[in-house]
Amino acid sequence: MIRIDGERTPAFKLLITILIGAALAIPIFMVWFLVYDRESQSRQAQASITAGWGGPQAIAGPVLAIPYRATASETVIENGQSVTRSRDVIRELTLAPEVVQLTTAISPERRQRSIYEAVVYDSRVSGQARFALPPDLERFGLTQADLQLDRAELRFSLSDPRGLGANPRVTAFGRPLRLQPGGGSNGGRGFFAFLDSAQLAGGAIPVSFAYDFRGNGALGLAPQAGDTRWTVTSRWPHPSFGGSFLPATRRVDEKGFSASYRIGNLALGRALVTTGTPGAVSEPPPPSTRTEPPPPPAMADRGPVQTAEISLIQPVDLYSRVNRSVKYGFLFVGFTFLALLMFDVIGGVRVSPVEYLLMGAALVLFFVLLLALAEVIGFAAAYVVAAGAIAGLNTAYGAAILKSWRRAYAIGGLLIGLYAVLYILLSLEAFSLLIGSLLLFVALAGVMYATRRIDWGRRSDPDAPAA
Numbered sequence: 109m110i111r112i113d114g115e116r117t118p119a120f121k122l123l124i125t126i127l128i129g130a131a132l133a134i135p136i137f138m139v140w141f142l143v144y145d146r147e148s149q150s151r152q153a154q155a156s157i158t159a160g161w162g163g164p165q166a167i168a169g170p171v172l173a174i175p176y177r178a179t180a181s182e183t184v185i186e187n188g189q190s191v192t193r194s195r196d197v198i199r200e201l202t203l204a205p206e207v208v209q210l211t212t213a214i215s216p217e218r219r220q221r222s223i224y225e226a227v228v229y230d231s232r233v234s235g236q237a238r239f240a241l242p243p244d245l246e247r248f249g250l251t252q253a254d255l256q257l258d259r260a261e262l263r264f265s266l267s268d269p270r271g272l273g274a275n276p277r278v279t280a281f282g283r284p285l286r287l288q289p290g291g292g293s294n295g296g297r298g299f300f301a302f303l304d305s306a307q308l309a310g311g312a313i314p315v316s317f318a319y320d321f322r323g324n325g326a327l328g329l330a331p332q333a334g335d336t337r338w339t340v341t342s343r344w345p346h347p348s349f350g351g352s353f354l355p356a357t358r359r360v361d362e363k364g365f366s367a368s369y370r371i372g373n374l375a376l377g378r379a380l381v382t383t384g385t386p387g388a389v390s391e392p393p394p395p396s397t398r399t400e401p402p403p404p405p406a407m408a409d410r411g412p413v414q415t416a417e418i419s420l421i422q423p424v425d426l427y428s429r430v431n432r433s434v435k436y437g438f439l440f441v442g443f444t445f446l447a448l449l450m451f452d453v454i455g456g457v458r459v460s461p462v463e464y465l466l467m468g469a470a471l472v473l474f475f476v477l478l479l480a481l482a483e484v485i486g487f488a489a490a491y492v493v494a495a496g497a498i499a500g501l502n503t504a505y506g507a508a509i510l511k512s513w514r515r516a517y518a519i520g521g522l523l524i525g526l527y528a529v530l531y532i533l534l535s536l537e538a539f540s541l542l543i544g545s546l547l548l549f550v551a552l553a554g555v556m557y558a559t560r561r562i563d564w565g566r567r568s569d570p571d572a573p574a575a
Contacts, residue, residue: 118453118562124461125445129438132468136437139475143434146479147427153224158324161228162271164395165323166415168330169264169298170278170315172203172239174305176254201248201255204373204380205237206312208333214342216420223483227344227420228324230273233317237333239305240312242381250383252308260305263291265298265330266321272299273320280315326395328417331371334380338369344420351395351417369416376414395419426487429534430479436530439544440471440523443551444502447522450558451510463509467502474498495527 180197183190216229245252262285266272269289278285278301285301305313328351329338340355343364349355353375355367373380395417445464452459474494481490503520507513533543 118559121452122449125449125464128461128464128468129441129445131465132441132472133438135469135472136434136441136475139437139472139479140431140434142476143427143431143479146483147431150224150427153221154226157219157221157224157226158228160270161324162322163268163324164326164328165231165271165321166267166328166330166395166417167233167265167321168332168413170205170208170237170317171263171332172205172260172303172305172313173263174201174203174260175199175256176201176250177256178254199383201250202382202384203239203241204332204334204378205239205315206333206380207335208235208237208331208337210235210329210336210338212327212329212338212340214327214340214344214418214420216342216344225422226324227422228322229327229342229344229420230320230322231327232320235317237315237317238312239308239315241308245381248381248383257305257308260303261300262303262315263296263298263300264317264319265291265296267297267328268323269297269299271322273322276317276319278315278317280313282316326417326419328395328415329369330413330415331369331376332373332378334373336369336371338371338416339366340369340418341366342420346421348419348421349417350419352414353416355416367418371416426482429487430475430482432534433478433530434475436533436544437472437475439530439548440474440526441468443522443526444468444471444519446551446555447519450555451515453562454558457510457512457515459509463505467505470498470502470505491527491531495524499523499527 175198178197178199179194182195183192211234213232214229215231216227219226219228241252262278262280264276264278276287276299278287280303285303287299287301289299290296291298291300299319303313327340329336331338331353341364345360345362345364347360347365347367349358349367353369353371356370358367359365395415444467448459448464448467451457474497477494477497478487478490481493484490485493499520502523503516506519507516510516510519529543529547536543
C-alpha cells in the first residue's frame with residue numbers, strides 16, 4: 109500500500125495547489141501589463157530619437173497635371189422654378205507617365221538613446237519618366253486645344269517632406285526645372301515644377317530626376333505609371349517586403365538586399381489619364397508603421413492608392429518575444445506545482461501552501477528579470493541568465509523543503525527542461541502549438557501513470573507501513 113502523510117486527503121491537497129496556482133495568475137497578468145507598458149515607452153523613445161529626421165516615407169510620381177477650361181451646368185430653384193445655368197470652371201487633366209524607371213539606394217543607420225534603439229535611413233532616388241498624350245484624348249471629352257499646356261505642373265509626392273534633402277534635380281528635355289515646395293495647385297506634400305508642356309502636342313516629354321530624403325523604419329512607393337520599374341538596394345540585412353505588391357526578384361543576405369519591382373497600370377486598376385477638379389490627385393499613404401494621421405484619402409474615381417513597401421525591421425523584437433513567453437507562465441507554474449504535489453502525495457514529503465507560493469513567486473519573477481535584462485543585454489543572453497538564476501534559486505529552496513538534494517535536482521532539471529522547451533517554442537512560432545500540446549499530453553500521461561493507485565478521497569493512516 110502507498111503511504112500518504114498528513115491528515116488531508118490527496119484531493120484536498122490538489123485543490124489547494126490549484127487555488128494557489130490560480131492566485132498566481134494575478135502577478136502573471138501584472139507582468140504582461142508591464143511588458144506592454146515597456147513596449148509603449150520604447151515606441152515613444154524611438155519616436156523621440158527619430159523626431160525631426162523624417163517618418164516612414166512613401167514616394168509617388170512624377171505626374172503631369174494640366175489645367176483646362178470646361179463648362180459646368182448647375183440647376184437651381186428660383187421663384188419655385190428650376191433654372192439651369194452654365195459657368196466656366198478650371199479642371200485638371202492628370203497624366204501619369206507611360207514608363208518610369210526608378211533606382212533607390214537606402215543607407216540605414218542605427219541610433220540609440222539610453223537602452224532604446226531606432227533605425228533611420230538616408231535614401232537617394234534617381235529615375236527617368238516619359239509623358240505622352242493619349243491618342244484617344246477625345247474619349248475624355250477633351251481636345252488638345254482645351255488644354256492650357258503652358259500652365260502644366262510636374263508633381264512629385266513625399267509623405268513626410270521634412271526629410272527631403274537639399275537641391276533635388278529635375279530636368280525636361282535636358283533642361284533643369286525650377287522646383288517649388290508642396291504639391292502645386294494640388295496642395296499636397298512634396299515638390300513640383302512649372303512646365304510648359306506644349307511639346308506634348310508633337311510627341312513625348314522625357315523627364316529625369318534625382319533627389320535625396322531621410323526617413324525611418326519603412327519606405328514605400330505608390331506606382332502610377334503605365335509601366336513602373338523600381339530597383340531598391342541597401343546594406344540592411346533584415347528587410348520585410350509588404351504592401352500591395354511584392355518584388356519580382358530579390359536577394360537577401362548578410363551584406364544587404366536588393367529587390368526589383370515591375371508593376372503595370374492594369375494591375376493598379378487605374379487609367380493613365382484622369383480628369384477632375386484641382387486636388388484630385390491623391391498622395392501616397394504612409395507605410396503602416398507611421399503613427400501620425402494619414403493624408404486625405406483618394407477620390408473615388410481614382411480608387412485606393414496601392415503601394416509597395418519595404419520595412420527595415422529589427423532582427424529580434426524582444427518585447428513580442430517576452431510577451432509570448434509570459435503567456436506560457438501558467439505552464440511553468442503548473443508543471444512545478446505538479447512535481448511538488450507528486451513529492452507530497454507519493455514521496456511522503458509535506459509541502460506547505462506557503463512553500464508553493466514562494467516557489468511560484470520565483471517563477472513569476474523570471475519574466476520580470478527576462479524583460480529587464482533583455483532591454484540591456486539582448487534577449488538570448490537575458491534568457492540564459494534569468495533561467496539559470498530562477499532554476500538555481502528554486503533548486504536550492506527545493507532542497508530545503510523536500511529534505512533532499514536529489515529531489516531538488518529533479519525540480520531543477522524540470523525547470524531547465526521547461527526553459528529549454530520554451531525557448532524552442534519562441535523560436536519555432538509555426539510549431540509552438542504542436543510542441544506545446546505534445547508536451548502537455550506527455551505530462552498528463554505521466555501524472556496519470558504515477559497516481560494510478562492513489563485513493564484521492566482517503567485520509568492517510570500515520571501508523572500504516574509504507575508501501
